[in-house]
Amino acid sequence: MNGYIGKILRVDLSTGELWDEPLNEGYARAFVGGSGLAARYVYDVVDGATDPLGPANPLVFMTGPLVGTAMPSAGRCSVCALSPLTGIWGESNTGGFVGPELRFAGYDGLIITGQADRPVWLSIVEGQAELHDGSELWGLDSYQTQERVREALGQPKARVACIGPAGEKQALMAAVMNDHGRAAGRTGMGAVMGAKNLKAIGLRGSSQVPLADPDGFKAVVREIVGEVGEDMAAQALQLAGTAGYVDMALMFGDLPIRYYQQGEWKEGGNLSGVLMVEQFQNRNIACYRCPIACGRETRAPSYGLDVVDGPEYETLGALGSLVLVDDLEAVIYAGHLCNLYGLDTISAGATIGLACELFERGVVTLADTDGLAIRYGDAETVHRLIELIARREGFGDLLAEGSAALAERFGVPDLAVIVNRLEVPMHDPRAFTGLAVTYALSPRGACHMEGDMYGVDTGQGPPFELGVIPGDRFEMSEEKGRIAARQQAWRNLYNALTLCQFQNPGVERLLAALNGVTGWGLEMDDLMTLGKRIVTLKRLLNLRRGVTRAADRLPDLLLKPLEGGSEGVVPDVDLLLAGAYAEYGWHPETGRPTEEGLRDLGLDGFIWTG
Ligand code: SF4
Structure with missing residues (x-):
């Protein structure tokens, strides 16, 4: 095989x-x-x-x-x-x-x-x-x-x-x-x-993967590696890592600030990737056979650390702008604590952000937190809470259950910025409306790795040949919903290939590489079918777990307009979703895959009868 x-x-x-x-x-x-x-x-x-x-x-x-x-x-x-x-x-x-x-x-x-x-x-x-x-x-x-x-x-x-x-x-x-x-x-x-x-x-180990067409594969790999130098997005990643997107995200209104409720923050520039390179970077780090090397090794001398892994853009948002901490070194240290303890920086930062918001509103008080004041902008408390979450001690025991559980515990479920109980990552659907589809329909809950519309609408390697056409980032139409669904299917295929989403060699070259390795003789259209089939199977799994059409939504706080780069825009979620359901072959009202849609994807044996 x-x-x-x-x-x-x-x-x-x-x-x-x-x-x-x-x-x-x-x-x-x-x-x-x-x-x-x-x-x-x-x-x-x-x-x-x-x-x-x-x-x-x-x-x-x-x-x-x-x-x-x-x-x-x-x-x-x-x-x-x-x-x-x-x-x-x-x-x-x-x-x-x-x-x-x-x-x-x-x-x-x-x-x-x-x-x-x-x-x-x-x-x-x-x-x-x-x-x-x-x-x-x-x-x-x-x-x-x-x-x-x-x-x-x-x-x-x-x-x-x-x-x-x-x-x-x-x-x-x-x-x-x-x-x-x-x-x-x-x-x-x-x-x-x-x-x-x-x-x-x-x-x-030392096993080798058998290749169907070693020479053909080698030739296309040579072309892909040769093109990396021409890829602007890859060059930017090499220069400043994913942190390099912080400044652009601030400009677009894509970087969530103050628990997703503030559109502008001049201190955000203190978290810039360029500053990180100048002040705290040791070197670039690459994954296996990656010519881009977007990873960073940094340092945090104020915390006695000569070597820290990261932080990535998502960490700078979740443990920085979301909780109003603009001390870059303190955010680097917060990311390091998450690495040591083994915590997701997005969910940890977002849950701490919600705790800041609830404390500010008086919903959570000192009596709930063992006397710990949880205020925006307090890096030391962020560090303390990471430790408490990881050890499930004190108030951290509740935070360790995530944002949905925290908001429910205090009777304010609508304040949690989650989709299907997963904390929303550091991209805002008010800045790129197609992200409404990405988040509402992502099989794992709010997920930026299953439809990066901020990449599509800024022209970073979209698969044009498969109908993913960059456009107005504020567009609201069924066609935009369809495009977002196609990008979601495309990235689900990437996650099946376990190919890094920063590697965008073009559809033809990727197809040639996959055929060169497997000998499957796939054609271009097959790639989109594979992606949609994978999304739909995960959808069926979630239906089995009790998810309904009502869960295809954005949280309330993301539907409030903000000043700044998102220019007061709020996505029309239902309009965008109508296009996405049609693209996938799902019923417009129930959101369930239809028999016809399942047959088109070769999923005849998976007719939903629940
Ligand atoms: S594989 Fe992706 S994440 Fe890893 S270094 Fe390369 S670009 Fe970065």
Whole structure:
């Protein structure tokens, strides 16, 4: 099976059994890999009653067909399960080297079920998998854990995915960490791993991915690498990392400020990526075979740190502008704490932002917080709250449940800026209206990795050939909704390929690379069908979990006009969604995939009868 190692490792932590299973070729052809293929496997075994923190919820690590090949920037790994934060489909993906190393170690993916009765860790070296006692790792931070697993394996170059203390405590926004500070951050996959008592996975190997057309593939890879120097977006990322977008985001009104309620903030410039390069950057960091190298290594001398991983744009927003902290070094340190403890910076920052808002409104008082004043602009309190969340101590125990639970606990559910219980990331649909579709329909809840309309409308590599045409960022029409749905399908295909979204080689070259690896002989239209099929399968999974059309919405605070770069615009969500439903073949009123729509996507056997 070209493009695949052809094996999945199954792990039952309740019994301690490990066994190899051939990769289901039909599933791979239909859902490719990454979160698409993981969703197909998860679909088989979960229902409306499956407890996300229970033994039956499968934790899936999955790569895609390009991973571990010479394809640039294709080294990501999806981590998926039902989410304990949202109760629905959960997925996150991470860069670095764990994806390729999993394939080198001999597997396309891991499916982990059950629950160990004591802490364990898993090693996979050259196709041999083994469970080990993890008692001595329990309690270590994510950096210590990675180092100790490498030592235990006697493999200094092993790659390690692990949880920190936040995952152990099952904070619902806990991340799975790897390659120092890389994170599969969103939807609480670290809590799922913690609930299974699985502290870490160590990987090392030398397997090679079989290629259908090695010469053709090599030629297209050469072209893609050669073009990176001409790609303005890639050059900007190389220069200042994702943090380089802060200034543009401020200009567009795309960077959320003061818990999504302020359109302008002159201090925001203090969080600029250019300043970060000048004052705190040590060097660029690249994931496996990535010529862009958008990652940053920084320092925070005021906190005694010579080396910090990141921060990314999302971290600068969530732990900076959202809580009105404009001290760049303090935000770098906040990101570092999240890396150590293993927390998603977006959900952690957004939940702290909501706590600031509730405290300011007098909804939360000192009596609720053990005397801790939670005020906007107070970096020290942000640092303290990160620790409390990770350790589930005091008020942090409630914050660890996420924004939806916090707002519900204080009787103000409408103040939480969430979609399907997932905290909204650092892009504002008032600045790019197509994002209303992205957030409302994203299978994992509010997600910027499943339809980056801020990239489309600023012309950063949209797939024109597939009908994703950049336009007026404030446009509100059914056609705009259709375009946003196509981009969402396209990025779901990326997440199935586990290809980095900053690598935009053009549709033709990507198609040539995929065919060169797999030999599938796909045509251009097939790519859009694959993306829509993957989105629709995840939609069906969410329907099974009780999601209804009513959940396809934006939170109230994002429907209030702001001054500044978003110019008082508020998206017409229903109009945009009408276009998106039509594009997907979903019923306009129920939002359910129609029989005809499912047949068009080759999902005949998935007719929804619930
Ligand atoms: S562009 Fe950045 S995130 Fe993407 S693969 Fe390269 S280094 Fe990793």
